[in-house]
Amino acid sequence: MPCDDRHRNAPLGCRGEPVLAAVRAATLRELAECGYAALTIDNVARRAGVHKTTVYRRWHDREQLLLDALSDHVATEVPVPDTGDVERDLRELARGLVRWIASPAGGGVLATMLSDAGRVPAIAEARRRFYRQRFEQAAPIVRRAIERRELPAGTDPAELLKALMAPIYLRLLVTGEPLDEEAADRAAEVALAAARAGALSNPPRT
Amino acid sequence: MPCDDRHRNAPLGCRGEPVLAAVRAATLRELAECGYAALTIDNVARRAGVHKTTVYRRWHDREQLLLDALSDHVATEVPVPDTGDVERDLRELARGLVRWIASPAGGGVLATMLSDAGRVPAIAEARRRFYRQRFEQAAPIVRRAIERRELPAGTDPAELLKALMAPIYLRLLVTGEPLDEEAADRAAEVALAAARAGALSNPPRT
Numbered sequence: 001m002p003c004d005d006r007h008r009n010a011p012l013g014c015r016g017e018p019v020l021a022a023v024r025a026a027t028l029r030e031l032a033e034c035g036y037a038a039l040t041i042d043n044v045a046r047r048a049g050v051h052k053t054t055v056y057r058r059w060h061d062r063e064q065l066l067l068d069a070l071s072d073h074v075a076t077e078v079p080v081p082d083t084g085d086v087e088r089d090l091r092e093l094a095r096g097l098v099r100w101i102a103s104p105a106g107g108g109v110l111a112t113m114l115s116d117a118g119r120v121p122a123i124a125e126a127r128r129r130f131y132r133q134r135f136e137q138a139a140p141i142v143r144r145a146i147e148r149r150e151l152p153a154g155t156d157p158a159e160l161l162k163a164l165m166a167p168i169y170l171r172l173l174v175t176g177e178p179l180d181e182e183a184a185d186r187a188a189e190v191a192l193a194a195a196r197a198g199a200l201s202n203p204p205r206t
Numbered sequence: 207m208p209c210d211d212r213h214r215n216a217p218l219g220c221r222g223e224p225v226l227a228a229v230r231a232a233t234l235r236e237l238a239e240c241g242y243a244a245l246t247i248d249n250v251a252r253r254a255g256v257h258k259t260t261v262y263r264r265w266h267d268r269e270q271l272l273l274d275a276l277s278d279h280v281a282t283e284v285p286v287p288d289t290g291d292v293e294r295d296l297r298e299l300a301r302g303l304v305r306w307i308a309s310p311a312g313g314g315v316l317a318t319m320l321s322d323a324g325r326v327p328a329i330a331e332a333r334r335r336f337y338r339q340r341f342e343q344a345a346p347i348v349r350r351a352i353e354r355r356e357l358p359a360g361t362d363p364a365e366l367l368k369a370l371m372a373p374i375y376l377r378l379l380v381t382g383e384p385l386d387e388e389a390a391d392r393a394a395e396v397a398l399a400a401a402r403a404g405a406l407s408n409p410p411r412t
Contacts, residue, residue: 114379115321124382131381162381163396166372173320173379175368176334190369190400197399199392 022048023055024069031066032108036123039066067126070109071133077106080138086145090192093138094164094184101172101179114173135161142195155195156202163191163200228254229261230275237272238314242329245272273332276315277339283312286344292351296398299344300370300390307378307385320379341367348401361401362408369397369406 026048031039039062045052059065078100081092100106113127139157146153151160167187171177194200232254237245245268251258265271284306287298306312319333345363352359357366373393377383400406 127380128382159392162373162376165380166376167368169376169380170368170372174333174371174375175337176330186365186405189405190396193400193403193405194396197403199395199399 019048019050019054020058023050023058023065024072027065027069028073028105028109031112032105036112036120041065063122063126066123067129067133070113070126070130071137073105073109074100074130074134075137077103080141082140082144084148086141086148086150087188087192089141089145090164090188091185093141094168094188095181097165097168098179098181098184101168110172151195152198152201154198154201156200159200159202160191160195163194164188225254225256225260226264229256229264229271230278233271233275234279234311234315237318238311242318242326247271269328269332272329273335273339276319276332276336277343279311279315280306280336280340281343283309286347288346288350290354292347292354292356293394293398295347295351296370296394297391299347300374300394301387303371303374304385304387304390307374316378357401358404358407360404360407362406365406365408366397366401369400370394 023044026044027039030044030047034043041052041055041059041062044062044065045055048055055065059068078093078096081089081096083089083092101110113123113130135158138161142151142155142157142160145151146155164187167190168179168183171179171183177183191200229250232250233245236250236253240249247258247261247265247268250268250271251261254261261271265274284299284302287295287302289295289298307316319329319336341364344367348357348361348363348366351357352361370393373396374385374389377385377389383389397406
């Protein structure tokens with residue numbers, strides 16, 4: 001029996017996925033609109049229109065919920081490309097990140113995660129775990145490139161992905177320069193050049 | 207007649223420089239300890255032990271004062287090296303930046319400049335102008351490297367310096383990874399590899 005919107009009155013076991021999606025979406029809206037301090041399981045449940053026990057059944061606390069909601073959201077909004085060419089893959093990934101940052105959902109979530117609230121230890125820890133998961137999600141780009149001999153064998157996927165992100169976040173958080181496709185393309189070119197030169201291998205050569 | 211501390215009662219024209227240095231130092235301490243909202247010419251003058259007309263004579267408003275104090279401070283604390291070798295220059299510059307970020311003065315100033323207060327338009331504008339000045343200060347590293355044929359002729363100094371800074375700020379503001387000499391050295395290596403490959407030329411090749 002398929003689980004979709006026609007089964008709104010079916011038992012939770014069946015309509016589980018749409019409910020989980022609604023809870024995750026409510027979590028990010030709550031975070032972006034009201035901030036981390038107001039992010040409670042109660043508020044999220046109310047916003048999602050579910051009972052709070054439904055939320056607690058799946059997530060132990062708000063940090064786990066936040067991490068899961070964030071990972072799921074970014075995996076959907078900034079998909080990991082597989083074009084068969086590492087340069088195109090990196091460019092698409094960088095462009096996707098730039099578009100996501102410019103979107104209301106992405107901008108709102110990032111503003112909270114990276115703002116003063118980001119210095120709260122729990123949110124800093126959620127952020128670290130989020131990026132670790134994200135690097136794992138996107139690592140296949142690098143592994144496939146190594147298999148196709150487009151990159152040196154020792155290239156570290158996480159280091160390459162950080163090199164790709166770094167100039168984009170620098171514009172967003174430090175220099176205030178525009179975040180556009182050109183910025184994304186240059187980020188991809190720089191990261192790729194460094195990787196090809198062996199500067200993103202693990203362990204570092206220096 | 208030399209201007210030094212023995213001339214405390216000399217006219218301002220003579221003991222000008224120590225007074226200006228005291229005002230600049232008071233500006234950064236005020237910013238780091240009390241935040242941008244509390245940064246007024248009155249508070250700075252009181253902290254520096256000078257009359258506020260002394261401050262107004264030199265700086266029109268607090269934004270100008272902040273920009274000047276910041277530029278002067280960073281030029282002193284993170285000197286632009288000239289070792290005769292671009293790799294050593296970039297490494298020293300990156301290590302200097304990492305040390306400065308870890309210092310109470312640097313950390314305090316950066317926290318305010320890049321925190322939520324950084325979204326105040328005046329402070330965002332001061333920050334943009336500060337980085338523009340800083341790129342000009344450090345540009346000779348790149349120009350000398352081009353003259354020595356260590357880097358391609360079209361290498362853009364500001365782009366290279368941003369590539370050097372980006373992974374350091376990513377650790378500080380996003381991933382929360384440690385900021386140490388290894389991080390600085392890797393940042394230098396990545397920026398250099400990208401520049402050598404022509405990925406940091408201006409206009410961008412992409």
